Amino acid sequence: MNNNNIDFKKVIIRYLKQWKWFVLSCILCIGLAFFKLRYTAPEYNAYAKIMLVDDGGVSNPAEELLKDLGKIPNTDSKKVEDEIEVLKSRKLMKGVVKKLDLNKKIFAKGRIHNTEYFPLKKAPITINFLVSDTLVDESKLSFSLYIISETTFNFIRLTEEEEEITKKGSFGKNIDTPIGDILITPNTNNISSYIGQTIYVQIRPVDKVAEIYRNAVKIKQAGEFSKVLNLSLNDNVIAKAKGVLDMLVEEYNRTSIEEKSAKSNNTAEFINKRIDLIASDLGKVDDEIEQFKTGNKLTDITSEANLYLKTNAQTEQDLAIARTEYNKINFMKNQLDDDSFGRVPANIGLTNGSVNSIANKYNELLDNRNRLLKSSNEKNPIIVNLDQQLLALKNSLREGLDNSAESASLQIRSLENQSAKISSKIYAVPGQVRKSRDIQREQGIKESLYLYLLQKREEATISLISTSPNAKIVDEANSTNIAVSPNQTITYFTSIIIGCCIPFAFFYFKDLLDTKIHNKEDLENVIKNITVLGEVPRLSGNDKHLIERNDRSILSESFRIIRTNFDYIRRSRDVENYNNVVFVTSTINGEGKSFVSLNVALTIANTGKKVLLVGADIRNPQIYSAFKKKNDKALLKIGFTEYLADKSVKISETINDYEINDISLDILLSGKVPPNPAELLMGDRVKDLFDKVSEDYDYVIVDTAPAMLVTDTLLISQFSGHTLFVTRADRTEKKILNFAKELHAENKLNNMMLIVNDVKQSNFGYGAKYGYYGKQKKKGLFSRIIKS
Missing domain, CATH: 3.40.50.300 (P-loop containing nucleotide triphosphate hydrolases)
Known part of the structure; x- marks a missing residue:
């Protein structure tokens, strides 16, 4: 067998050895489950069904405008999901809590479970608060009334330190409480039947109650692409569960109608303001185009740009010729810097003809001098005369080259300045084109938006604003009147599972953290290549520790x-x-x-x-x-x-x-x-x-x-x-x-x-x-x- 495989039989046997702990744990958990079932108040399920409806073919200018602008999705599935979130919103549930007085509970004490009165008009007493509703909605108060007679009762309240404060009160008279005075009156003609009984009253903040019911209400789609929604709620009082679902749908429809009316009015006001604003913007754009062309002396930007490019090309060509001339002059000047007599370049294409002729004459005299030197020396009067003539020609040539260089330099600077001016105009053309297009584009956008809003204003004028609700009631809230929680079978089954898991987890982690060997098999798993001869058993205090003969x-x-x-x-x-x-x-x-x-x-x-x-x-x-x-x-x-x-x-x-x-x-x-x-x-x-x-x-x-x-x-x-x-x-x-x-x-x-x-x-x-x-x-x- 592969050593990595788990021997499940061995694992099961190891846990079966601890069966007493498993049995004990299961018995304790089953006992806890019994008491939970015995003393937990049963919950009942209420359910309702609604269908989300469209506006019946009547177009809503506000929605059409936002859809065209891409501000809201145009898919039914997204709409259903969004409406589910609206139904579960805290705002809607707070409205439900206030209208049904869910933050106020009145119930009578029973032998096992207390009986809650819902709606409150079914309670034997009516509680009137003499303070503002805002204060009551944010307050928390619990007290009980022990009915003594038809006119008197004991008012019992627990403080934060769980001390009972008891005082005697009368129906129809004010009673001082931490949140202000309250007035308690009988709600039945036969209050004498409640003498000797205790009535409990509990007041909680609206926000907390709304959050509890918001999480308790379950909303699901009937199908994947269905617009039908199933609403359900579990509560200890069937009437309360059904009332919450019905009131939630009513609040949802009321809110949707208010939002549609407000949306239509806001849309019409928005369109009128935007039309006035865009009309003003169009006039400003036209003025801006006129000022731009006048300021830049532009008629046709494209034609003028082509003229600039041709002129700049000719200037660059002339500049290249002038620089070449200047380089030739410098080359000849470098040849004349030497004090010895050497040939100078001639006929290299200089525009100055006198310089070329002087150079040619200089080279001819130099050739004669060199020919005479072959048969004479430098002290010969003829050669001395030739040397003087060559020096004079060399000075004339140098002077002529300096003048030509100065003239070429002036020409280069002039062409460079001209090229820079033309280049700056060429560089300015893209910006002018972009600016012109931006203005034209803005003008086109303003015109399109102006026409679009005019069309929507006409549609809003001739269309009827829909005030139909978003939800159609398919089934009003109902209940089977059968308790859904706590489930006896599931509770006992869960208790058995938990009872088995507790000792299992204990022994599992005990084995997981175990780092010692316990028998021969453990030792063989750790050391595989050394023989294990055997095991010696653990001895008790009464066992002999040394073997005997015939033992x-x-x-x-x-x-x-x-x-x-x-x-x-x-x-x-x-x-x-x-x-x-x-x-x-x-x-x-x-x-x-x-x-x-x-x-x-x-x-x-x-x-x-x-x-x-x-x-x-x-x-x-x-x-x-x-x-x-x-x-x-x-x-x-x-x-x-x-x-x-x-x-x-x-x-x-x-x-x-x-x-x-x-x-x-x-x-x-x-x-x-x-x-x-x-x-x-x-x-x-x-x-x-x-x-x-x-x-x-x-x-x-x-x-x-x-x-x-x-x-x-x-x-x-x-x-x-x-x-x-x-x-x-x-x-x-x-x-x-x-x-x-x-x-x-x-x-x-x-x-x-x-x-x-x-x-x-x-x-x-x-x-x-x-x-x-x-x-x-x-x-x-x-x-x-x-x-x-």
């Missing part, structure tokens, strides 16, 4: 099972050294390793084997305390500690023969608690001891220290062939078992096997379901009577 107790049988399983695993393993040496350890102290060590040794010795029990837990020795006798104290002087500390002590001097419950057993006690236990266990004499005893005995059971708390067990683990790791039910934490996993994974303890100690017999292995074989079964009283 048939469940303790003895559990250790026999452990012994059998251990022998089977021991034979299946190939252990070369110390195969008969068994270490017994645990994670922490208090898990019963000494108890397990002693009983395992006794169980094996009971088979006739020669067994030695070694108390190697020299920090906290517990072996001796399990079987000590008064005359055995002398044996405590020499033990495991003395052998390790004193080399003169022989092994034979530390081992003593014991007779425990008629079972012979050799025991090497721990001795005195040393100050340096870890250092002693690291000595060479430990190996000598285990080498000797492993040869002399069939089995050597070693009670060691807890492996998690101290290092003693790990220091001598090499001398063990097998290790029994003891855990304790209801004590060992599952997280702590990770330490055992690590020991096994790292092979720090040889051939680990697990034992679960102190297991409740209800959780004890598979036998928990069937009982212990050999144990006499308890017979019930009925069985014993039949047997006798």
